[in-house]
Amino acid sequence: MNLKPSPTHSSRAGGCTLTGALSVTTQVRDAVTVIHGPKGCAHHNFSLFHATSLDNGRVAVPDLVSSSLTESDIVFGGEEALFRTLQAVSERDISAIFVLSTCVVDTIGDDVDAVCNRGYPVPVLHIPTAGFLGGTFQDGVNKALMALSRQARPSVAGSTVNLVGEKNLEYEVDENYAEVTRLLSHLGLTAGLRFVHDIGFDDIETLGSARLNILRDRSLLPVGEYLKDRFGTPYIPAFPAGLSGTLDFIGTVATACGIDGSRALEIERALQAEVLADFADIGESEGFFSGLVTDPESAGAAYETATALHIQITSDAEAPHLPVQPVVGTGGVRRLLHRWRRSLHA
């Protein structure tokens, strides 16, 4: 019996484990994700990913296949339906299949591992993702990253820096990536594998060859620890958040890589001064924080930015609303300030 309580603290109620895992597996270009369950579990996720990629300016259709269980599969067991689905999918020109299980198949006890091990022309990886067992969206992300990381080959540390666990469903995923690579380039570092964002299945083999892993945020610590144990790769626990967080990030990365970060810090300080000067027009104003105020990292970055511009934060909800949102790097602060300006000038 799984006694893990369902999360109650999150505004999004923890989310669905399956969706979390899909946000990772659908980013492997040449792989197919099979969702073992009723069609609906695939449909609503398909819609979510399709809509999100459209919002991000891409027309990407996630390669999802459902084993399409019906009532009689639930009564008699869904293993044959999964086997038939895997046989059909594995004949396509693809590099791998990920099998994600749904609530109902874990309820009736399908032996998904056994079906995945029946022998197919391509590797078949099972990622258990039944949500009713108390897992969250984030658990799904972590499980998928761990499952995929088992495909990595033993290797020695190279020169590049991997980004681990990018939030593929956040609107600014590409901007955040660009911001981190910009900061790395000032340190003379190159981004390597995006684990996992728009990569090929074989790319995962090189996962262990980074000199440093940068996790998207602290909820990925188990993944960072696993990669550290297995390949000895040190990691930075999160993308840079806010003004001082960005400067700290440069220092931490420089230390971890044993390089001199002073020039990069200088460049960044100058850029931050320039950004703040650009928004002098909204200095000394007054606003009300709305949005992700319960996220300490986002709220901290927002307060720091407001303080730097002498913006008064009031508890009066009638004041202009200043959105609080995840802020990656100095570029993230600039986008945040653009939103604040629109709100204050509205």
Add this chain to the structure above:
Amino acid sequence: MAMKQIALYGKGGIGKSTTSANLSAALSERNLDILQIGCDPKRDSTRMLMHGRFIPTVMDLVRERGDTGVTLADVEFRGYNGVRCVEAGGPEPGVGCAGRGIIATFQLLEKFGALNGDVIVYDVLGDVVCGGFAMPMREGYAQEIYLVTSGELMSLYAANNICKAIKRLASRSTGKCRLAGVICNAKGQPKEEELVGEFALRVNSSLIEYIPRDRVVQLAELNRKTVIEYDPASPQAARYRSLAKRVMENTRLTIPTPLEIDELETLAYSFI
């Protein structure tokens, strides 16, 4: 007369199917239209009524043809003396979800309009292990639940657990199922009738019939018949007819009062 729907519940192996089949056979002799529905993936509830034949089950046919490809004629078979026989069926042991199979079967039988006649006898799997096996107790199905038990403690324990399920379902606003009585299918232990009779009183019900252990039951089974058909003049056949009469006359339907385990043990101990 209004259609009567009864369900027999009890520990696995206690003799529910034998009792059900003989009850249906005895009821049919009273010129009643009887439908017996086996609600157990083992599918052997109606076998003696069908002279040893394992009839195709609802779930098997649904699996082969899909539910649109199945008609009432495919799943309902006439057995001894015109008793209509249906087996729900279900998955192979160890896979799938048998409880969902029972629910699906009931929905299909509803769709067919098959749930008619003078008496429907539901013969249900030993333990009410999940919601699916409580289906026959739900609104619109069996209102009268009979417990089949011997005087053995484990059998009484199972019967007591089923009382809990009846009590729970009866407490719902739509719950119409009630405990109708206890049938003692004896193992032949001393003071067994008295013990089961006392148990019945304690759970707020009554002993409806005492069926002694008799070799003729095994002989009938080996000849693939109910006792009613195999040896109609036997005392055992008379017992089943008596059971049928009491079931038809029974109007005492109660909400049971299940016992705590130590009460049950003390009760069994006092009849050693």
